[in-house]
Amino acid sequence: MLITDWSRQALPAMLDDLKAVVELETHSYDKALLVKGLRGIRGLAVERLGTPDDEVLHEGGGHGDILELTYQGTAPGTVLLLCHYDTVWPTGTLAGWPFTVVDGKATGPGVFDMKTGLVQSIWAVRGLRELGLPHPSVRFLFNGDEEIGSLTSRPHIEAAGEDTLATLVFEASHNGALKTARKGVGLFDVTVTGIEAHAGLDPYAGASAIHALAEIVTTLAGAGSRERGTTVNVGLINGGTGRNVSAGRATCGVDVRVTEPAEMRRIDDVFAGLRASDPRVTISATGDWNRPPMTPNAASRRLFKEAQKVAEEFGWLLDEAAVGGASDGNFVSALGRPVLDGMGAVGDGAHARHEHVLVEHIPERTALTIGLLSALA
Numbered sequence: 001m002l003i004t005d006w007s008r009q010a011l012p013a014m015l016d017d018l019k020a021v022v023e024l025e026t027h028s029y030d031k032a033l034l035v036k037g038l039r040g041i042r043g044l045a046v047e048r049l050g051t052p053d054d055e056v057l058h059e060g061g062g063h064g065d066i067l068e069l070t071y072q073g074t075a076p077g078t079v080l081l082l083c084h085y086d087t088v089w090p091t092g093t094l095a096g097w098p099f100t101v102v103d104g105k106a107t108g109p110g111v112f113d114m115k116t117g118l119v120q121s122i123w124a125v126r127g128l129r130e131l132g133l134p135h136p137s138v139r140f141l142f143n144g145d146e147e148i149g150s151l152t153s154r155p156h157i158e159a160a161g162e163d164t165l166a167t168l169v170f171e172a173s174h175n176g177a178l179k180t181a182r183k184g185v186g187l188f189d190v191t192v193t194g195i196e197a198h199a200g201l202d203p204y205a206g207a208s209a210i211h212a213l214a215e216i217v218t219t220l221a222g223a224g225s226r227e228r229g230t231t232v233n234v235g236l237i238n239g240g241t242g243r244n245v246s247a248g249r250a251t252c253g254v255d256v257r258v259t260e261p262a263e264m265r266r267i268d269d270v271f272a273g274l275r276a277s278d279p280r281v282t283i284s285a286t287g288d289w290n291r292p293p294m295t296p297n298a299a300s301r302r303l304f305k306e307a308q309k310v311a312e313e314f315g316w317l318l319d320e321a322a323v324g325g326a327s328d329g330n331f332v333s334a335l336g337r338p339v340l341d342g343m344g345a346v347g348d349g350a351h352a353r354h355e356h357v358l359v360e361h362i363p364e365r366t367a368l369t370i371g372l373l374s375a376l377a
Contacts, residue, residue, distance in 0.1 A: 068156070081171045104359050131356055174321035175321075238251050
């Protein structure tokens, strides 16, 4: 049987599994439901693939745990299949937005980002087995804190990708294209401390933290560079106690995205050099780089070419894309290892109420993974 025929026949069962996984609410900040959700995902993997040959559970603290399941292949080497099961949707969202399939679109909280990709990864390994295709061993890593920065899971992701043939990330595709480049992300907070005073009775005794912060916001916004692919967004501002008071404190939250690693150092210098025109004001900048840029390396380029070759054999054209969002693939790529991201769903609406996947593409994306894993053998 052809790979594409097999994956089309498997679609009804895949949709059943997708419904079950979406109905496991897994908000990044709900530890109890994350535990329940991971237990359900492990059960699904065991049901479809049998007992893993190796299993490791890493404690996630207050957030989702990290589960590694390894299944032995028929050829040398191991491929890391990287998935996250946490979502941005608060507990209870499902009650008003149930999983549905209408007019060829499946919708529900987390269906696009990234529970469809998770289901596809499990079914791809099942397909390899049922079709009797040679393949390396596969190591699933199910991560429970990706949406909040993978602060606990990062070292486990980096370790799991060591000495592997490739890492395949099952985040959603970019309109069907694989993601071969992603921006790095920096998350920073700026705190400005001024001097409070009555704005009418003693206007010059005060040193407004808000006025100083306005200067700083302009400086930060100007640090972006369209030519270098760097964006600086001040997304949060807070401060002051009253409109008739010179503000004693003000803060802002900043999101920075960079394409080039060198830009990380330049932006660090911008934050270190922040100054206000009023010398009585003090400024403190905290934060760090949450994820380094995912830039194509030679090994990743070869991996993408292999995926293109598999797609061509199926009669498809496979494109690549660079995107502004980051993923756990950034960590692996920064270590110089071969990574392909966007192996998951075709659809739209990540983190939005119109989140959906196009059902007709689920079999072909699963087939692409089957073909690529077999090619890596």
